[in-house]
Amino acid sequence: MLNQGLGSWIHRRRIKSHGRVALINGAQSVSYEQLAERIDRLANALGDAGIKPGDRVAYLGNNHPAFLETLFACGSIGAIFVPINTRLAPGEVAFALEDSGTSLLINARQSEGLAVAAIEKTPVSARWVVEDEAATVGTYETAIRQATADHQELSVGLDDAAIILYTSGTTGNPKGAILTHGNLTWNSLNVLVDYDVTSAQVALMIAPMFHVASLGMGALPTLLKGGTLVLQDRFEPAGVLAAIEQYGVTALSGVPTTYQMLAEHPNWEATDISSIRMLTCGGSAVPARVMDAYEQRGLSFSGGYGMTETSPGATSLQPEYSREKAGSAGLPHFFTGIRIVDAGGEDVPANDVGEILIQGPNVIPGYWERQDATAGSFQDGDWFKSGDIGYVDDQGFLYIADRLKDMIISGGENIYPAQVEQAIMELPAVASVAVIGVPDDKWGEAVHAVIVPTSGQRITRDDIAAHLDGKLARYKIPRTIEVVDDLPRTASGKIRKTDLRENHRKGALA
Structure with missing residues (x-):
């Protein structure tokens, strides 16, 4: 097996999930076979454009099939995917492009102005626009249409870089976290084990996939298992409620604000949400009034803790503990370890506060061309220093006490x-x-x-x-x-x- 990374996933699903829907984007429904062919064509188009293993390809846009096609196509040929937050200012986008050494930028039509403003004085040598056949630069669909559909089987290992994801800088400029194919694969396995994801999952993607939580905890595990993603390019409560009922959504992930806005919408009571099996919430604890609104309809929340550097899951709190362990971030994911250490780096007893260290195959190897930041981020070899402080109780449940980084x-x-x-x-x-x-x-x-x-x-x-x-x-x-x-x-x-x-x-x- 030459390609052990993400680039092989949809090719394998082409056969294993024959006839099943992989993506729904508005009126568009894409099967695994169709998605696999488009990824193969895009991978060949990237190669025709001079993209080689290790080269960086950036994507600037909200949730869209092209985001995932670009990710998997990069993985097919060993290139590195650089997703960029569309809410950044032009200077912040330019920094990510320049720091990563991106040579090709793919941007959504809606992000055209931001892309144009950002690429000046960056190493970007080519740009393709999605859903804009009249663009004066290259167009995404033209590149796919003109490429062959031959499947390439290149050597890509689990230790190879898959994504560079920029994290907000604590002392100025952001750092590019290197997420390997192995990091993202093991994180997906953690999700499959701890959340009981099935091939019947229909996950509504309301949070942007350029955030690692949406990509790592929602999109990738669902596709690995052969489920269906329903993509929405922005959060709009009425549209979310309509999609839940229309597509029989089984899984939803968001932050407390999104769940509060759904429960407060006039259509909340009239919407059939009986298909939902899993609600996950990150960012902060779910307020009691929001928990009440969902529990009245038979639903409880899963929670957790993580960060970009853990791809992103570190712990998970299962629904049965949402009340009993209110305020907890839960237990370590199945293949992940947690330690609490004092200022000297020594382990502390249960219920004592200290810095949270995280270890596992989902933890990044370091930061892009930042050896200084990488060296200072690990203790005892491969234990990542989160910069957050907390404690674990007698049963091993993690509680976040404060943020050392003041995030x-x-x-x-x-x-x-x-x-x-x-x-x-x-x-x-x-x-x-x-x-x-x-x-x-x-x-x-x-x-x-x-x-x-x-x-x-x-x-x-x-x-x-x-x-x-x-x-x-x-x-x-x-x-x-x-x-x-x-x-x-x-x-x-x-x-x-x-x-x-x-x-x-x-x-x-x-």
């Missing part, structure tokens, strides 16, 4: 304050700033900036928003700001963000 999760998006702070500090009117996450009923957390202005200067939220527009993704721009005379600091000068969060909480209660 903010807003609407399922990861936001690192340091990047936002650096951008705000470019303003002459800002003397110092601290960015924190504050509770938000709709998004889970919202970005809040605490600012000390330069002497004699005045700063407003509109000033901040205008400065950051185009520099950062809109979801990273602070929704609220607070102007103060000074920031609380430790003896060494570090800002005490715990104090800022507490002060904000007290102010909200006052």
Whole structure:
């Protein structure tokens, strides 16, 4: 078997799942045979365009069959897939393209403006547009149509890089996490074991697949098992409810905000959701009122914890524990291990707080051309240092106590304050700033900036928003700001963000 990676999956499913539907995209229904042929054609088109094993091919667009076709076609010829968040600013997209050394960019028609703005001064030498036959550059469908349908069987191993996925930088620029074919395969096996995925699964993809949670926990395990993906390019509650009923959706994955918006929609009570067998929720704990709304209709949530660097699953909380272990991230996935260590790297007893370390074949080998970041991210060989702190109880259930990296999760998006702070500090009117996450009923957390202005200067939220527009993704721009005379600091000068969060909480209660 020459190709042991993702690129072989759909080719094998062509026979094993003959006649079954692989993808549904609006009115379009794609069988495994049709999907396999398109992947073969695209793989040959990439080769005709000069893409070789190890070359990087980026995709900029929301959920669409072309996203998955590009991923699997890259895997067929040993190229590396670089999915890019469509909500990023042009400069952030350009950084990912340049840092990864991407030579070909495939973008959706809806992302055309962002693609054009981003590729200047990057190594991208060719660009194909999806669903735009009038494009002045190459078109995706033309490339597929002109290529042969011959299947290539190239040597691709489980240790070879499959994806470079950029994570928000904690100290500035993002890092490209290298997810190997083995990482993604073992993560999918963890999902199949711990969530009892069957070939009858119909998974509605409402979260963007350029996020590793949607891709790794939903799309890939479903296709590995021979199920069906129903793709939606954006979240719209009425459309989600209609799709559940129309297609007999059995699995749904999202963040607390999406589930809350579904339960609050006028069509909620009238929609037949009896087909659903699995609800998974990530990003943050499910609020009690949201759990109540679904339990009244016979459904309970699965939860979990993970990150890009674990492809992404580290733990899972099964529905039977959703109430008994409320607030827990669950037990380690079947092929994954968890340790809690103190500041000296020594294991701590149950219920003691420390840093969470993760080990398993789903853990990445490192970061793209960042040996420094890679070396500092592991302990005792292959135990990944998550940067999060927590504890495990006497039964082995993990609880997240805090985030060492101060990461903010807003609407399922990861936001690192340091990047936002650096951008705000470019303003002459800002003397110092601290960015924190504050509770938000709709998004889970919202970005809040605490600012000390330069002497004699005045700063407003509109000033901040205008400065950051185009520099950062809109979801990273602070929704609220607070102007103060000074920031609380430790003896060494570090800002005490715990104090800022507490002060904000007290102010909200006052």
